[in-house]
Structure formats: structure tokens, C-alpha cells
Amino acid sequence: MTTPDGALALPAPAPLSGERPEWQRWALVVAVHLAGIALWELAVRVFAIQPFILPAPSKVLATLANPNYSWLKNTGVTALEVFGGYALGLVLGILCALLFITSKRLMLLVFPLLVTLNMIPKVAMGPLVIVWFSYGIGPNILITFSLCFFPILLTTIRGLNETEPELLDLVRALKGSRWQLFRYIQLPGSLPYVFSGMKVATILAVAGAVVGEFIASERGLGYLMIQVQASLDTPAVFMAVLLITGLGVLLYLLVLLLERLFITQDARIQ
CATH class of the missing domain: 1.10.3720.10 (MetI-like)
Known part of the structure; x- marks a missing residue:
């Protein structure tokens, strides 16, 4: 199919393989941080670590x-x-x-x-x-x-x-x-x-x-x-x-x- 001026209509360039939209990259960054905090909380509770050594995030926020x-x-x-x-x-x-x-x-x-x-x-x-x-x-x-x-x-x-x-x-x-x-x-x-x-x-x-x-x-x-x-x-x-x-x-x-x-x-x- 041609455009009115006779030029070929080229399709929009496809994104590079593996390239994510910007909002997805930021969401991934936030998700990694939240996962790290959750793992921190879980590790403190599972191993019963004393607060004066490594407090849980919940205790940190309580301050x-x-x-x-x-x-x-x-x-x-x-x-x-x-x-x-x-x-x-x-x-x-x-x-x-x-x-x-x-x-x-x-x-x-x-x-x-x-x-x-x-x-x-x-x-x-x-x-x-x-x-x-x-x-x-x-x-x-x-x-x-x-x-x-x-x-x-x-x-x-x-x-x-x-x-x-x-x-x-x-x-x-x-x-x-x-x-x-x-x-x-x-x-x-x-x-x-x-x-x-x-x-x-x-x-x-x-x-x-x-x-x-x-x-x-x-x-x-x-x-x-x-x-x-x-x-x-x-x-x-x-x-x-x-x-x-x-x-x-x-x-x-x-x-x-x-x-x-x-x-x-x-x-x-x-």
C-alpha cells in the first residue's frame, strides 16, 4: 500500500529485543527493593536475631x-x-x-x-x-x-x-x-x-x-x-x-x- 505522494508506508520500528518500557524498569527497581525488605524481615523472624544486632524493618519503622x-x-x-x-x-x-x-x-x-x-x-x-x-x-x-x-x-x-x-x-x-x-x-x-x-x-x-x-x-x-x-x-x-x-x-x-x-x-x- 502506498501513501498519497507515492512513497511506501514503512512500519514503525520495533523496540530492540530485551528492551523494556521505562515504567517497567522503574517498577522492577521498586519490586527488588520491596523484596529485599521482605526478605530482611523474614530472616530476622526466622533466625530470631536480636534487635541490637539486626532489627527487623518493622521495628526500624516503629522508631x-x-x-x-x-x-x-x-x-x-x-x-x-x-x-x-x-x-x-x-x-x-x-x-x-x-x-x-x-x-x-x-x-x-x-x-x-x-x-x-x-x-x-x-x-x-x-x-x-x-x-x-x-x-x-x-x-x-x-x-x-x-x-x-x-x-x-x-x-x-x-x-x-x-x-x-x-x-x-x-x-x-x-x-x-x-x-x-x-x-x-x-x-x-x-x-x-x-x-x-x-x-x-x-x-x-x-x-x-x-x-x-x-x-x-x-x-x-x-x-x-x-x-x-x-x-x-x-x-x-x-x-x-x-x-x-x-x-x-x-x-x-x-x-x-x-x-x-x-x-x-x-x-x-x-
């Missing part, structure tokens, strides 16, 4: 009803440290990458110093953070920032450098401005690398906030874990870990959403 833990307040503090430090690392990481790309001299002088500073263990900096900034949310945001900054900086620099020289020469030949060169060529080409660094930084952001609360904090989920650990309140420790994990997953999903909005699927770095 949410205890007002002494101030779950909402402590989760809010940790969330502020995670998202605040991450946002600061994202903004300054991209801005510094742009500065390094525009000035090779600055890249030569400052970038090696940043590499050396990044090698300093952040936990070892804890006592100095207390001396310089005392306790509080601010120092923990700085620790989170210090972990998130370098991966974003590094991947952004690489993305900006991956632009094809032929495209740059073409824009220059057409008398394009420096802003047009960045807006239409360098920025779109670097976005997959930027989001790759952002994904790595989500993991480091959660770790940075918790480390900061372990070292220098009077609030937050990390601080609460230290307090309840002394009394062998393992269910509360597990609940704090789950809430911290939830913050990390939320941040990662936010990055995935932004990546979906700004980058086509074929251009994403898996």
Missing part, C-alpha cells in the same frame, strides 16, 4: 513514632547540609571551570594547587574545621562542598575541552562572538560531562554531610546516630541510615530529572 529522636528536625538539618553544600560545589565548580578554560595561565598556576588540596583527607580536616568555624550547619556545608567541588570542576573542564575544533573554527569564521561560541557550541557539548560529575557528587554530598556531623555537630542524623549508638539503639541507627540514604536518592533523582530535561537520551553518559 519514627518516638518523639525523643526529633526525626523531622534532624532530617531537615542534614538535608540543608547536603543540598546546600552540593549547590555551592555545583555553582563554584562550573564557574571555576569556565575561568580555567578562558585562561590557560590561570589553569597552569591554580589547577595543580586544587588537585593537591583535593588529596587532603576531609576527615583529617575535621579538627581544623572545628577550630576555624566552630560547630554548626555552616562548617558541615563547607565539608560537603569540599567533596562535591572537584568532581564537578574536573568533568566540566573535560566537557568544555571536548568541543570539536572544526566547530570552533566554523563559528569564528562566521564572526561569532565569544558568548555565541560558548552558548551554542561549548555549553551543549559539555552538558553530558557536567551531569556525569553531578551524579558522582551526589554520593559525596551525603558522605560529606554525615562526616561533618560525626566530627562537629550538635544536630542532624549523623549526630543522632552517634548518640543512639552509645545505648545500643540499633533500630534508631538503621532508621537514621535509611533517612540519609533517602536524601541521597532524592538528590540523585533530581539530577536525573534535570539531565532528562536538558540532554537527549543519546547524548547522556551512562
Whole structure:
């Protein structure tokens, strides 16, 4: 059968073998997590494991009803440290990458110093953070920032450098401005690398906030874990870990959403 213009009507391409719709992939992920929780509950009950060693998920969830833990307040503090430090690392990481790309001299002088500073263990900096900034949310945001900054900086620099020289020469030949060169060529080409660094930084952001609360904090989920650990309140420790994990997953999903909005699927770095 032919179309009115005489061209053959081709059938829609069939999906690749083994490729699942997106909603099925997400459903499978949720199902695997729920199955893991059910297996955890079953194992604790069957083997009669003591709660202070491995509490059942039901006992872990029961700790949410205890007002002494101030779950909402402590989760809010940790969330502020995670998202605040991450946002600061994202903004300054991209801005510094742009500065390094525009000035090779600055890249030569400052970038090696940043590499050396990044090698300093952040936990070892804890006592100095207390001396310089005392306790509080601010120092923990700085620790989170210090972990998130370098991966974003590094991947952004690489993305900006991956632009094809032929495209740059073409824009220059057409008398394009420096802003047009960045807006239409360098920025779109670097976005997959930027989001790759952002994904790595989500993991480091959660770790940075918790480390900061372990070292220098009077609030937050990390601080609460230290307090309840002394009394062998393992269910509360597990609940704090789950809430911290939830913050990390939320941040990662936010990055995935932004990546979906700004980058086509074929251009994403898996």
C-alpha cells in the first residue's frame, strides 16, 4: 500500500529485543527493593536475631513514632547540609571551570594547587574545621562542598575541552562572538560531562554531610546516630541510615530529572 505522494508506508520500528518500557524498569527497581525488605524481615523472624544486632524493618519503622529522636528536625538539618553544600560545589565548580578554560595561565598556576588540596583527607580536616568555624550547619556545608567541588570542576573542564575544533573554527569564521561560541557550541557539548560529575557528587554530598556531623555537630542524623549508638539503639541507627540514604536518592533523582530535561537520551553518559 502506498501513501498519497507515492512513497511506501514503512512500519514503525520495533523496540530492540530485551528492551523494556521505562515504567517497567522503574517498577522492577521498586519490586527488588520491596523484596529485599521482605526478605530482611523474614530472616530476622526466622533466625530470631536480636534487635541490637539486626532489627527487623518493622521495628526500624516503629522508631519514627518516638518523639525523643526529633526525626523531622534532624532530617531537615542534614538535608540543608547536603543540598546546600552540593549547590555551592555545583555553582563554584562550573564557574571555576569556565575561568580555567578562558585562561590557560590561570589553569597552569591554580589547577595543580586544587588537585593537591583535593588529596587532603576531609576527615583529617575535621579538627581544623572545628577550630576555624566552630560547630554548626555552616562548617558541615563547607565539608560537603569540599567533596562535591572537584568532581564537578574536573568533568566540566573535560566537557568544555571536548568541543570539536572544526566547530570552533566554523563559528569564528562566521564572526561569532565569544558568548555565541560558548552558548551554542561549548555549553551543549559539555552538558553530558557536567551531569556525569553531578551524579558522582551526589554520593559525596551525603558522605560529606554525615562526616561533618560525626566530627562537629550538635544536630542532624549523623549526630543522632552517634548518640543512639552509645545505648545500643540499633533500630534508631538503621532508621537514621535509611533517612540519609533517602536524601541521597532524592538528590540523585533530581539530577536525573534535570539531565532528562536538558540532554537527549543519546547524548547522556551512562
